[in-house]
Amino acid sequence: MQKEKRINSANKRAMTQIKVSVIIPVYNAEEFLADCIQSLISQTLEECEFIFVNDGSTDSSQQIIKQFQEKDHRIILINQENVGRSAARNIGIIDATGRYIGFVDSDDFVLEEMFENLYNRATEFDTDIVISNYFLGRDDKYIIKNAIFPVNILYDQNFIQKNVIPNLLEREDLFAVWNKIYKRELIISHSIVFPNEYEEDQMFNLWVFNTVSNVLFIDYAGYFYREVFNGVSKNIFKIDYFGIARQKLHVDYKKRYNLTIPYGEFEKLKAIRFIQKVFYLLFKYATAEISFSDKLKKIQIMVFDPEVNMLSKKYHKDILKNQGIFEALVLKIIKNKSVAGLYLLVLAVKLTYHPKTSEIIRNLNNFKFKKT
Template sequence: MTIIKISVIIPVYNAKDYLHDCIKSLLNQTLGDCEFIFINDGSVDNSRQIIEDYQKEDQRIILINQENKGISEARNTGVNNATGQYIGFLDNDDYLKNDFLEYLYNTAIKDDLDILISKTILGRDDKFIIKENGFEKDLIFDKAFIQNKIIPNLLRVEDLFAVWNKIYKRSFINENQVRFPGNRVIEEDNIFNIQAFNKAQKVLFTNYAGYYYREVANSKSRLIIENDYFSKALEKYYLDYKKEYDLSISATELEKLKAIRLLQRVSYLVYKCSVSITPFKTKWNYIEQMVFHEKVYELAKKYYSEALADKGLYEKIILKIILNKSQMALFLLVLSIKIGYHPKISEIIRNINNFKISKT
């Protein structure tokens, strides 16, 4: 009897433009004993037909069709049907290096890891960059380290949000009933990871990068205003993670980390709204609502220094605008971003923003 080493779960929704690259990268994997579980989440294009055509050529492809329920429920369907020793996730517009699954599986199985995290190759501004995750590589971290360092990271920043650059031991996921939340449109990955890391005993970060993340301009996840990301960021701030997921972190530390995360999210959303193709009045109203929200001002005032730790000039400008309640400064910032945005300029801004500022 063949042992399935890795189950790869791929939620699919209207992905005809990218599915071929995604599927071919799976079929070309050097690790043979895999299953590729495609969850067709109510696609209305020919995504289903594309998968069925490849399925005729390779029996490792499993297709499950369901009515549209969203990415969380699609992934949960995949987890519930997986049989592999480890579970991995692949978005339908991304693709993998040929040895991605083999490298991750061999690394994970050698030390019986609960979770293995790789680096990511980001496709951005017509170039590829390696996304670092900030943790020391090729060391097995135990529960104490996970609780003291990794859980706070998940609550404070986005570095570990994604599930697609990781593999998880399936028995560990099922024993701890780790699943995606069905009631969230965004950051469902982070909720899954908070649950998983909170129960994990053995975690390792590898220096290997083999997951190609493709930034798609018209992706539903890029629709900032339509998805009302700010309201969801507030929802996340008010969520009692400690109670909900039985976290050991203190209430005081949790509140600080969530506050920092919300302030960073506002900075990010201001930039993404500014460069979007949304009519200026619409995005201005949304940006103004975020920046001058009462709770945002309260947290900026209370956690100013903490929010700026290891951050750059752009974040400092945003926080100054929040504290000074300066509509004119905000208007000029938004206008300058909108007018000046270009992929090359965006790269320059990222480099400038890497100059760290001192705490004030």
Template sequence: MVTISVIIPVYNADKFLERCIKSLLSQTLASCEFIFVNDGSTDSSQSILEQFQQKDVRIKLIHQENKGVSEARNTGLKIAQGTYIGFVDADDYVEYNFFDTLYQTAEKHHLDITVCNYFSSQDGTAFTSKAPFKEHAVYESNTIKKDILPYFISHETINSIWNKLYRTSLIKDNAIIFPKGVPLGEDGWFNSLCFAKADKVYFLSYAGYHYIDVSGSATRNIVGKNYFQRIEQEYENDYSHLQNAYLDASNISVLKAHKYITKVVSLLHEYYNPVNAIEIETRKLLVKELLTSKTTIKIFKDYYKTVFLQKSKYERVVLFAIKHKLSVLISLVIAYSNLRNKR
């Protein structure tokens, strides 16, 4: 009997793959299957996977043409045999008791989704990421709809799938899959569907997943991936399926605007982040695109006051500068913020 099916999409991850595989094979919960979906890798990922597959029968290996991470995960979902499903990214790794801890918690409280904290590393800085919800408490259906679903629309800090354990029947009985062709936020979309159908969710204080934010990855390639256009496209997502007694169309519109504004402010910080090494002229064009976007102008016109009042003094200055297209003020405020954070 397979207790947990762990799905790992792989695309050109040979630099990190061996560490990931070894962390999975050393799990204290032995009754796992590890479904590696090689999504058209052109490096040595395939040979590494085949070598480990010969050593451990728990490794299931699927090769497919490059279709993207969402379709790779959907491929894994089709053959998953476990009572629960977990996800791991090929450049990350987990503690030896990671899946055992989540499984024991899920069984104890009869959970549909178990959530834990995780270790994160970015630009040489390590920290522990936590969800903004009470730990060691069972959230049932009404509370999930009232408190957690709105958070998926307005924020992205709990979007990750790899720090969660899902009951397989929750996913398969509701025919939940990862969206195809979504440019950004596919994990959040998948989670919103799962949480909308879940009866019991639990947040653990335990952290056992190591997320490595790799420079040049899809999430960090600000210029090459046309990140701002992806934010605009994500804003067009239709969340009407999440409407419930606590969440109507008007609420959803405000929450979407809140996320958009938060993300464009964050993106501006990335534009001026020295680590990203964006050329001055390129940065000017990127900032101009953001400030003159029809989506930005409309959202700031309709929701500026609503969002503005919820922000700190620093954030209000940035929002004011965006609203009035003051690119010089934006650069000065962000530079001041970066200087303070270095002290």
């Protein structure tokens, strides 16, 4: 009965020529949800629909959505048992009727002209994907994250294969789905979905970008991404992130998504990404609120892992490209298996790190490492 109601609702909305369907997965998001919803219903592009998929929330999220739904008919609420963000987004894709699809996380917010700007550029260039800049909320302030490729150029599939796909394999620059809008017809016709796996955004984008005809980067930022940790620093050891990263290292995305990139390059880019994850996890573990001895044991297992050592030696020149002082030190410790060096580095991070000084650390780290 609920499925039939959703189909009837979708057919009715399709008659109103929705331009952008915005999908918002929600799970226990009561703290920031009202801000998110208010920013959406304030959009200057009126021909939007906002599909909230309540993924089994146990807080007041459902009630908050219902309160706003009474004020704005464009809000669609879908309730389901808790099955995860990927499944929630996939339900939203099925229900969407817009010409383009966008995604917003429930603890983020957007400027009122966000979707009008993206939609206008999409129709102007008749492009499959529009990618915008965004604001990253970190340490109580926002910094702008600009496009990694020149803007206002319609890039074809040849450019995507040579530049975008390799970037998706190697770095996180293009992982996010929430600073983009995608042509719905393309997603539906190729049955593109979010896999129920870690870093599902990356895999969704690998699939989409390998399928589209063209993409457009624009010089506009309207999305505000909040880094909400919810105790992640304290609970980071409850999930084996290193094990997950190692598992992803051995997934054959080339075969799964029919990528054209040569296997040698494919394996190298995945290895670089894996070692970058080690850099990140080392820093997160070092700053976690647990005993020094416990964090050091965890870090040693990861840093002195034989596969980490082998890949660091094999691809060390490629790994250090565009990296900073911290990464250079970690790589040296890995290659030399230096227990003393690791001890001193972890101790230094523990003693010097504080959220208020993290921006200084990041700026210092921008002095890129150059081999002499």
